[in-house]
Amino acid sequence: MTSWIDLGALGHLLVVGLLCGAGLPALFALGVRVLNRPAHPGAAAGEPAPTAAGGAAAPALTEVRARPTVASFLVAGLCFAVVAAAIGLGIGFLVTRS
Amino acid sequence: MRASTSSVHGGYNGGVEDIVLVLVIVTALAFDFTNGFHDTANSMAASIATRALRPRAAVAMSALLNLVGAFLSLSVAATIASGLVDAGLISLPVVFAGLAGGITWNLVTWYLGLPSSSSHALIGGVIGATLAAAGSGAVKWDGLVQKVMIPALLSPLVAMLIASIGAFLVHRVTRDVPREGRDRGLRLGQIGAASMMSLAHGTNDAQKTMGVITLALIAHGTLGAGARAPMWVIVSCALALAAGTYCGGWRIIRTLGKGVTDLTPPQGLAADSSSSATILLASFFGFSLSTTHVASGSVIGSGLGTPGSVVRWGVARRMFVAWVMTLPAAGLVGAGCYGIVNGIGGTAGVLITFLLMVVGCAWLFALSRRAPVTHSNVNEEWAEPAKAAPATGQPATAGQPATAGGHAPTAVVTATGPASSVAPAGPAATGPTLADDPVVAA
Known part of the structure; x- marks a missing residue:
């Protein structure tokens, strides 16, 4: 069985795949998050938000977002830069491979 | 990449007639077209479903990136199914029959709205044709298991x-991020991931057809052994792949984007990121993967990982059946085509098989017009046929829009039919009778 599958390469694929395939979107999502923080962080953090008066529509997420601060721009920029660098590496691989 | 030589022997060794060469090239380009057409869904179904991109913008972007990708790969190996069949036994009729098998299976699965691997269809077709031509000794079963089945x-x-x-x-x-800002941001990220997939697809898949045509040219004697793909081959293959991608296999896009699970922007981002990372890394680590299998797995996974999301396992099961069927089914068609080519013999055999294939494709296309899926109705709500529906023996509309071109998102299909049916027919009364088709029957 092991002669049929290169288990080492498969393991590498899994680890790097998780880092890139799951880690990068999570990092990107973090960037999106710090730019779009809810105005009342506690309000929607846990279970479905306490319904406002007459909240039949049960809006779990507040539509009001806090203004991004300089720090949040920095954090988001860092997140997006890492993602962009990874995409650049991917394109570089595609171009040089052939 | 090597521009490896590949010996081509067989009935046409030394003097292939021009018309056979032309037919093989046309068939190869047709396969390339169905390849693009079939695989648009892999890179763009999720972006279309989450509305990150409008349907036509998505296919246009994917086509452009496939075109760019195709031109990135300029050193093409003149091979077909290398390491899977005995290269010395691949003759032009075998190549032709293999391509015919691949095209046929690609169109059947497109008609049924099922994503299936174009590489597997081509490999299956060539192996089937080789089996018919030279027996099982010519197939490298070890290579098949190791390079195709296990991946x-x-x-x-x-x-x-x-x-x-x-x-x-x-x-x-x-x-807890406000929905509007979240969706806008995540959709942008998803477009990036989907673009990477399109680019990677172009570099991979156009090469396959370029290799086949180069192989045919070497067999014909137009090119010397070990020659690289001429520019016109690269350009025509790139254009055929891009044109196919632009036409968009909407039926497959619909299944993958709307049928498997209801993709939200977070799921779309996760699915496309996973697909592009897996495909690029697999290529980096030397695995040959099918884009289709990866993309389908990613969409299912994104549904599994999201709390409260539902994966329609019926749809997933049909896709799985199509994957398993691809190699043997394309192989059967490939073997059948070789049988016709060889039975009639010579140029006439290739010509008649070619015409048969054209007729078959036209028939499938005509059938598909009964319940067309286009850019305008690709995103309509998915409706599984009711479990309680009486089995009339007619394949019914499984989740396909009931009305052609309708924009109403509430078009619920109420047609009767077996719950497991996959044929995207019109109203049950006009459904095609593909009952003997194994996928429909499954």
Whole structure:
């Protein structure tokens, strides 16, 4: 069985795949998050938000977002830069491979 | 990449008639077209479903990136199914029959709205034709298991795992972010991931056809052994792939984007990121994966990883059946085509098989017009046929829009039919009778 599958390469694929395939979107999502923080962080953090008066529509997420601060721009920029660098590496691989 | 030589022997060794060469090239380009057409869904179904891109913008962008990708790969190996069949036994009729098998299976699965691997269809077709031509000794079964079957089994699982973890993380990170800003941001990220997939697809898949045509030219004597693909081959293959991509296999896009699970922007981002990472890394680590298996696994995984999301296992099961069927079914058609080519013999055999294939494709296309899926109705709500529906023996509309071109998102299909049916027919009364088709019957 092991002669049929290169288990080492498969393991590498899994680890790097998780880092890139799951880690990068999570990092990107973090960037999106710090730019779009809810105005009342506690309000929607846990279970479905306490319904406002007459909240039949049960809006779990507040539509009001806090203004991004300089720090949040920095954090988001860092997140997006890492993602962009990874995409650049991917394109570089595609171009040089052939 | 090497521009490897590949010996071509067989009935046409030394003096292939020009018309056979032309037919093989046309068939190869047609296969390339169905390849693009079939695989648009892999890179763009999720972006279309989450509305990150409008349907036509998505296919246009994917086509452009496939075109760019195709031109990135200029040193093409003149091979077909290398390492899977005895290269010395590949003659032009075998190549032709293999391509015919691949095209036929691609169109049948497109008609049924099922994503299936174009590489597997081509490999299956060539192996079938080789079996018919030279017997089982000419097929390298070890290579088939190692390079095709095991990756096909593992790749969807790997993609599923990565996408489910990714979807869970993205969901967690953004769950209390105001919906509008979240969706706008995540959709942008998704477009980036989908673009990477399109580019990677172009570099991979156009090469296959370029290699086949170069091989045919070497067999004909137009090119010397070991020659590289001429520019016109590269340009025509790139254009055929891009044109196919632009036409968009909407039926497959619909199944993958709307049928498997209801993709939200976090899921879409996770699915496309997982797919592009898996495909690029697999290529880096030397695995040959099918884009289709990876993309399907990612979409399923993104549904599994998101709390409260539902995966329609009926749809997933049909896709799985199509994957398993691809090699043997394309192989059967390939073997059948070789039988006709060889039975009639010579140029006439190739010509008649070619015409048969054209007629078959036209018939499938005509059938598909009964319940067309286009850019305008690709995103309509998915409706599984009711479990209680009486089995009339007619394949019915499984989740396909009831009305052609309708924009109403509430077009619920109420046609009767077996719940497992996959044929996207019109109203049950006019459904095609593909009952003997194994996928429909499954």
